[in-house]
Amino acid sequence: MFEQGLISLLRPDELTIPPVELGRAIVEAIEADGKYELMIFARSTSAEKEKAAGGVPIIAVDYSSVDSLVEALEKHKIDTLFSVVDANGGAESEFNLIKAADKSKVTKRFVPNIWGSEYVGWFLDFYVAPRVKTYMFPFSAFIDMAHDVAAIPGTGDVPVVYTCKSCQPRETIPSLLSETDADPATNSPDTFDIAAFAAASLSLPKWEKETYAVGDRLTVNEFLAIAEEVKGTKFAVSHDSMETMSAGKSTQLPAYEPLYSVMPKEVLTGVIAVFGVMFENGQFDFEGKHLINTEFPEIKPRKVREMLVEAWGKK
Numbered sequence: 001m002f003e004q005g006l007i008s009l010l011r012p013d014e015l016t017i018p019p020v021e022l023g024r025a026i027v028e029a030i031e032a033d034g035k036y037e038l039m040i041f042a043r044s045t046s047a048e049k050e051k052a053a054g055g056v057p058i059i060a061v062d063y064s065s066v067d068s069l070v071e072a073l074e075k076h077k078i079d080t081l082f083s084v085v086d087a088n089g090g091a092e093s094e095f096n097l098i099k100a101a102d103k104s105k106v107t108k109r110f111v112p113n114i115w116g117s118e119y120v121g122w123f124l125d126f127y128v129a130p131r132v133k134t135y136m137f138p139f140s141a142f143i144d145m146a147h148d149v150a151a152i153p154g155t156g157d158v159p160v161v162y163t164c165k166s167c168q169p170r171e172t173i174p175s176l177l178s179e180t181d182a183d184p185a186t187n188s189p190d191t192f193d194i195a196a197f198a199a200a201s202l203s204l205p206k207w208e209k210e211t212y213a214v215g216d217r218l219t220v221n222e223f224l225a226i227a228e229e230v231k232g233t234k235f236a237v238s239h240d241s242m243e244t245m246s247a248g249k250s251t252q253l254p255a256y257e258p259l260y261s262v263m264p265k266e267v268l269t270g271v272i273a274v275f276g277v278m279f280e281n282g283q284f285d286f287e288g289k290h291l292i293n294t295e296f297p298e299i300k301p302r303k304v305r306e307m308l309v310e311a312w313g314k315k
Contacts, residue, residue, distance in 0.1 A: 023084040025195035027056055033199045039076060063093035069100035073107050080202060083113040109207055111198070121161030122284050124215060124304060128311035134164070141275060143224055144255040145312055149236045150227075151251035153276030156220040156239070160284040163215030164193040164302045193301040200296045212289040215301035220279060223304055230308045242280055245273040 030038050031054065038056050042049070045058040059076060062068040063085070072078075081101055085093050094113055101110040125136035127145050143150045197213045218226075228235055240250050250272040252265065259268055278284060293301070 022194065023082075024053075026082055026084070026198050027053065029195035029199040030202070031056070033202075036202060039078070041072065063096055066096050066099045066103070069096060070103045073100060073104040077106050078104070079106055080109045080111075081107060082111045082198060085113055121163050121212075121214065121286065122279075124162040124164045124302065124307055128307045131311035132307060138255065139259070140253070140255040141272060142220055142253075142279070143227055143235070144253040145227060145231070145308070147254040148231065148233055149253055150224050150238070151253055152220055152224070152237060152239045153245060153250075154240070154242050154280030156224070158280055158282050158285065159217050159219055159287070160223075160279055161212075161214050161217050161286050162223070162304050163213055164307065193299075196299050197292045197296065197301075200299060201292060204295065208290050210290060211292045212286045213292050213301070214286055216303045217285070218304055226305050226308055227312070230305070230313050232314070240273070240276055242277065245276040245280075248273050250276055 027038065027040065030036055040053055040056055040058045041061045042058050043060065043063065045060045050056065050058050059072060061072045073081075081097065083094060083097055085097070098110065098112065101107045122141070123136060125132075125134040126139040126141060127143065128134065129136050129138045138146075140146065142153055193215055194213055201207065201211070224235060224237070238251055244250070248270045250269050252269060252272075256265075256268055256272070263271070293299070
């Protein structure tokens with residue numbers, strides 16, 4: 001079913017470094033599954049880029065032309081699209097892909113690159129990079145794992161979904177894991193959690209309009225308690241009220257400092273404040289949503305405790 005063609009759309013710059021983040025993770029998960037023909041659309045291609053992409057064919061396309069995209073989709077018999085095009089380039093490419101997929105006679109399913117405020121939970125990778133293999137950068141928001149400090153948004157008692165975007169397990173430390181936290185034997189080292197669900201979804205005869213993946217569901221305070229237990233130390237804790245965050249202000253942690261070179265401190269302060277309000281409002285919780293976890297119970301996503309032990313537990 002839907003095995004004639006598949007394409008994962010990567011940001012053009014990702015193919016030179018080599019491809020990173022979710023796009024690369026999906027590519028690797030689908031390759032590991034071995035059931036589907038896989039291609040990548042990019043603005044340009046070269047032997048070097050294909051080598052960086054693990055030998056997956058890269059098709060050069062013109063994102064500015066709907067007709068050109070339709071031609072490429074039909075020529076290569078692409079029935080399923082995963083879009084991970086760069087959001088920084090504006091919305092035109094995404095809109096053109098949607099129009100092209102709609103016009104294509106062979107394309108049946110399309111996963112858009114959503115840039116709105118309804119986020120897909122919080123990526124657990126942020127707290128374990130680079131200590132655990134992941135294509136994500138470190139962004140230890142609210143709980144600074146490296147410096148043992150935390151700035152809790154609001155009460156910290158609202159559930160938040162944490163899911164590994166592209167982190168892989170290495171050797172775990174069973175003594176710090178409860179029986180319900182992880183079963184390392186069920187976690188293939190060749191799969192990533194969200195990417196694994198994306199690859200598995202290709203076998204479904206029908207897709208829901210919206211589907212969510214959940215790795216773990218904890219409050220910020222529960223996350224903090226696990227972090228303190230794993231590291232064997234008490235964190236210095238402060239709180240940002242809803243009033244403070246609603247005014248665009250937030251406590252800046254040492255973990256944020258490396259980001260100032262790409263995002264000025266005053267800008268990042270506002271960004272963290274927005275995320276804090278969303279955490280406290282429950283916008284990072286998926287209660288009542290359709291979960292792909294129920295479709296594939298054999299996929300065991302990593303839990304917060306498991307990943308923190310892997311990254312920060314005493315070896």
